[in-house]
C-alpha cells in the first residue's frame with residue numbers, strides 16, 4: 653500500500669512540475685500597469701535613456717543581469733537583493749557574478765515609486781531596463797509582458813545553477829531545457845555575447861592551462877590565440893576583454909561570425925559548434941549577416957522573461973529593489 657501511495661505522490665509531483673513549466677509566464681500581460689501606473693514604462697525608458705547615453709557600456713551588464721535574474725529562482729528580482737547579516741545574496745555569490753549597473757535599476761525604481769508608490773515590481777523594472785538599454789545600443793526591442801512580482805529570497809549558492817563558461821553542449825542544452833528553453837533559444841540567446849566584456853580570468857585556463865599541461869584549448873582558432881594572449885597575461889584578474897572586438901558597445905550579429913571562425917570567447921560559445929542544430933544556426937547567421945537573429949532574439953527574450961515568474965498574489969512589490977519589504 654505504502655508503495656502505491658508513494659507512486660501516486662510521485663505522479664502528483666510530476667503533474668505539478670509539468671503544470672509549473674507550462675504556467676511559465678501565466679498572468680503576465682502587455683500594458684499591465686496601464687490603469688495602475690500609466691507612465692511606468694515611459695519613466696523607465698527615459699531614465700534608462702539618460703543613463704545609457706552617459707555610459708553605453710552598462711547596457712550589456714543590464715541584459716546579463718536580467719538573464720541571471722531569470723535563471724535563478726525565475727525572473728523575480730532576486731538578483732537585485734543585497735546580502736544581509738544572516739544571508740549572502742545571489743549578487744555576492746560564488747562565482748562573483750561581476751554584474752554592474754544596479755544603480756540604474758535603483759534610479760528607475762525611485763522615479764517610478766515617486767509616480768505610483770508600491771505598484772511596479774523590481775522584476776518588471778529590470779525586464780524593461782534590459783530591453784530599453786539594448787534597444788538604445790542599436791539592438792532589437794522585444795515586447796515585455798508585465799505583472800511579475802518580487803521574490804523575498806536570494807541565496808548566493810544558487811547562482812551556481814547558472815551555466816559556467818566552460819559548459820559543454822550537453823550541459824548547456826539540459827540547463828536551458830530545465831528552464832523551459834529549447835536548443836534554438838540556447839543558440840539565439842547566446843548571441844547576447846555580441847555585446848559587453850569579460851574578465852581575462854574567465855578565459856585564462858583556455859589560453860594558458862587548458863588540461864593542466866600549460867596548453868591552449870584546441871577548439872580556439874590558433875591565429876586568434878596570440879591576440880588574446882597579448883590582451884590577457886597569465887594571472888591577470890582585472891583586465892576586461894571585449895566580447896566582440898570592435899563593436900562591443902553595439903548590438904549586432906557579429907557574434908555568429910566570431911563563433912563560426914572559432915573565435916568565441918568561452919567554451920560555451922565554442923560548444924555551439926558541437927550540435928547539429930546550433931551549429932547550423934551559427935553558420936546560417938554568419939553567412940546571411942544575421943538575417944533572422946534580431947527577430948529570433950526578440951522571441952527568445954520574451955520566453956526567457958517568463959521563466960518562473962511570481963504573479964497574482966505571490967511575492968510582493970518591493971519598496972526598494974535591494975531590500976525585501
Ligand code: HEM
Pocket residue numbers: 712713715716719750752815816817818819824841842844845847848849850851852854895918920
Ligand atoms: C549560454 C550560457 C552562458 C554562459 C556560459 C555565459 C557566461 C558568461 C560569462 C562567463 C561572462 C563574462 C563574465 C566576466 O568575466 O566578467 C558573460 C558575460 C555576458 N553575458 Fe553571458 N553567458 C551565457 C548566456 C548569456 C545569455 C543568455 C545572455 C543574455 C541574453 C548573456 C549575456 C551576457 C552579456 C551581455 C555579457 C557581458 C556583460 C558585461 O559587459 O559586463 N549571456 N557571460
Ligand SMILES: *[C@@H]1O[C@H](CO)[C@@H](O)[C@H](O)[C@H]1NC(C)=O
Pocket residue numbers: 734972974975
Ligand atoms: C546595497 O548594497 C550596495 C552595494 O554594497 C550599497 O551601495 C547600498 O547602499 C545597499 N542598499 C541598501 C538599501 O542597503
Ligand SMILES: *[C@@H]1O[C@H](CO)[C@@H](O)[C@H](O)[C@H]1NC(C)=O
Pocket residue numbers: 748749750751
Ligand atoms: C565582486 O566583483 C566586483 C566587481 O568586479 C568587485 O568590486 C568585488 O570586490 C567582488 N567581490 C568579491 C567578494 O570578490
Ligand SMILES: *[C@@H]1O[C@H](CO)[C@@H](O)[C@H](O)[C@H]1NC(C)=O
Pocket residue numbers: 820821822823
Ligand atoms: C559534458 O560535461 C559533463 C560534466 O562535466 C560530462 O559528464 C560529459 O561527459 C560532457 N559531455 C561531453 C559531450 O563532453
Ligand SMILES: *[C@@H]1O[C@H](CO)[C@@H](O)[C@H](O)[C@H]1NC(C)=O
Pocket residue numbers: 861863864865866
Ligand atoms: C596548470 O594546471 C595544473 C593542474 O591543475 C597545475 O598544477 C599547474 O600549477 C598549472 N600551471 C599554471 C602555470 O598555472
